Amino acid sequence: SDIKNESIIDSDPLPSWHDNKIKKDIISFVKNSVEEDSSGFIKEENRIATFDNDGTLWSEKPFYFQLFFALDRIKSLTKEEPELSNDTLVQKLLSENPKILSSLTHEDLIEIIMKTHSGMTTEEFEKIVSEWIRASKHPRFNKPFNEIIFQPMLELIDYLNDNNFKVYIVSGGGVEFMRPWVEETYGIPKEQVIGSSIKTRFGIIDQKPVLERLPEIDFINDKEGKPIAINRVIGKKPVFSAGNSDGDLQMMQWTDSNNESFILYVHHTDGKREWEYDRKSSVGRFDKALDIAKTNDWNIVDMKNDWKVIYPFKH
Amino acid sequence: SDIKNESIIDSDPLPSWHDNKIKKDIISFVKNSVEEDSSGFIKEENRIATFDNDGTLWSEKPFYFQLFFALDRIKSLTKEEPELSNDTLVQKLLSENPKILSSLTHEDLIEIIMKTHSGMTTEEFEKIVSEWIRASKHPRFNKPFNEIIFQPMLELIDYLNDNNFKVYIVSGGGVEFMRPWVEETYGIPKEQVIGSSIKTRFGIIDQKPVLERLPEIDFINDKEGKPIAINRVIGKKPVFSAGNSDGDLQMMQWTDSNNESFILYVHHTDGKREWEYDRKSSVGRFDKALDIAKTNDWNIVDMKNDWKVIYPFKH
Ligand SMILES: [Ca+2]
Ligand SMILES: [Ca+2]
Numbered sequence: 001s002d003i004k005n006e007s008i009i010d011s012d013p014l015p016s017w018h019d020n021k022i023k024k025d026i027i028s029f030v031k032n033s034v035e036e037d038s039s040g041f042i043k044e045e046n047r048i049a050t051f052d053n054d055g056t057l058w059s060e061k062p063f064y065f066q067l068f069f070a071l072d073r074i075k076s077l078t079k080e081e082p083e084l085s086n087d088t089l090v091q092k093l094l095s096e097n098p099k100i101l102s103s104l105t106h107e108d109l110i111e112i113i114m115k116t117h118s119g120m121t122t123e124e125f126e127k128i129v130s131e132w133i134r135a136s137k138h139p140r141f142n143k144p145f146n147e148i149i150f151q152p153m154l155e156l157i158d159y160l161n162d163n164n165f166k167v168y169i170v171s172g173g174g175v176e177f178m179r180p181w182v183e184e185t186y187g188i189p190k191e192q193v194i195g196s197s198i199k200t201r202f203g204i205i206d207q208k209p210v211l212e213r214l215p216e217i218d219f220i221n222d223k224e225g226k227p228i229a230i231n232r233v234i235g236k237k238p239v240f241s242a243g244n245s246d247g248d249l250q251m252m253q254w255t256d257s258n259n260e261s262f263i264l265y266v267h268h269t270d271g272k273r274e275w276e277y278d279r280k281s282s283v284g285r286f287d288k289a290l291d292i293a294k295t296n297d298w299n300i301v302d303m304k305n306d307w308k309v310i311y312p313f314k315h
Numbered sequence: 316s317d318i319k320n321e322s323i324i325d326s327d328p329l330p331s332w333h334d335n336k337i338k339k340d341i342i343s344f345v346k347n348s349v350e351e352d353s354s355g356f357i358k359e360e361n362r363i364a365t366f367d368n369d370g371t372l373w374s375e376k377p378f379y380f381q382l383f384f385a386l387d388r389i390k391s392l393t394k395e396e397p398e399l400s401n402d403t404l405v406q407k408l409l410s411e412n413p414k415i416l417s418s419l420t421h422e423d424l425i426e427i428i429m430k431t432h433s434g435m436t437t438e439e440f441e442k443i444v445s446e447w448i449r450a451s452k453h454p455r456f457n458k459p460f461n462e463i464i465f466q467p468m469l470e471l472i473d474y475l476n477d478n479n480f481k482v483y484i485v486s487g488g489g490v491e492f493m494r495p496w497v498e499e500t501y502g503i504p505k506e507q508v509i510g511s512s513i514k515t516r517f518g519i520i521d522q523k524p525v526l527e528r529l530p531e532i533d534f535i536n537d538k539e540g541k542p543i544a545i546n547r548v549i550g551k552k553p554v555f556s557a558g559n560s561d562g563d564l565q566m567m568q569w570t571d572s573n574n575e576s577f578i579l580y581v582h583h584t585d586g587k588r589e590w591e592y593d594r595k596s597s598v599g600r601f602d603k604a605l606d607i608a609k610t611n612d613w614n615i616v617d618m619k620n621d622w623k624v625i626y627p628f629k630h
Contacts (some may be wrong), residue, residue: 044406048506175550176550183360185395190479190549191548191551193550202539202569204568209565211542218547229516231437231526232515234505235505236506299493
């Protein structure tokens, strides 16, 4: 009847998703997980969901957004210390050439993070990131970076929250780079963010306790690092994981080994509205994990065909 | 009036606490923190409370309870590998002499943890701990170790939970040693436990993903480690911290530097009902922090005079 249809439309938890198989499977998984009589029932305390960030919740092109932050930091640091611009790596950064920037090696990236993310207290760093996220804009869309996020994924997070899932971000990005804006952007509290970290040192400066950020890697939250950090921080195996690249594979395998679980891979297939890339991309490579996802019959979002809208501002 | 008094008695959130200043100060702090018009109001998302475990939530004498676990592990390991008993440190442990056990050095303790807490998967370790906590008993009280807990602190945790504080354990003990029983014992979920950890390695064994526990220290969650881990895992500065020893001092200083905060030190003054120790104890030494707590006018629980009962089973 009309009334029935209307109530279904009214209560659609994922309005930006086309009514394709993957949307139906998500809704069916969530409905079963909260239904006590269902064979797929999951106790509330075990409803742990873990979401990758770059390429899963927000875009990551032309290169990781955290690298835009590092670039802006390098610019202001170079003003203070002009001799910095003699450094080859700094020169690469300052070229602002996407080809050069997206081809930086893992070691380059770590060196850049060390240069730009340390040498201040945690409180000062939080202020720097907060100011940056307010002031800076993505070159393609001329919008703040935390608006270059996926509307369908926001709906998915809300839907999981509404069903008493505890949603964590589990990202290769810096944990203290994400925390200042994730709550406002995704509705995910700071304490539900797991990321890469650099070491800190506790000290009392001018009678005030501080944590100083040191130029030393503490933990890289990527690949094997993801299940390791999930276990150390949460201590429970997720029942839902979302990601987009080979860097999420181990988190997916860990989640998949749970009794009940849902694996969601976001495949960047929309070169027009977003970007199109997978096996050969240096940022967000989805190659080995794409094969395994297919073999294991994991759920793969086809952005172009499964999502009605990509960004909230086009909503 | 009688009615008023009765309703106060009915709603006493801390019935095992004598009506002394410290109880009144706790209640006043919590009431102010949830009262929007109060100058002491704390937004719900910032109501983070961090509790030490050994000597703060459960006893720690004649030596840390985790050492009883290690001792029982050594006994069963020695049955499997008799050559283990040639080891000097193992012999010290097997003496079961409280004097020897409470005088073990930091390095000894780490070596014992390595020997007894690694070489299995995280899943196997969880099972070992769960079985141990069910089967083993404290020698003085002949009760399971997770009953040698402080009734007044259980009431305090409940009271904070009821007022939408998020209560974390922040302990020097092993995080995976605590998680199997904290939820049942304290009502604190596994993901709100921060502790010391050993490294783990992700691998696929017989097509099943596992985390293997390695004989290598990952993080010691003591002294400076406590604020460092609180910042890394929670990313918010606590507004309430409870502890009992010098090992909590940096966590207390970190918490005390917040705008609104409550610092609670448990002083073991009851040699009859529990144990009496502070400045000279090798386990749970409360010396430098006792002086600083007094200077800073932090709240110090006098167990003998502030608590009506110590353990739930004497309740
Ligand atoms: Ca990603
Ligand atoms: Ca303690």
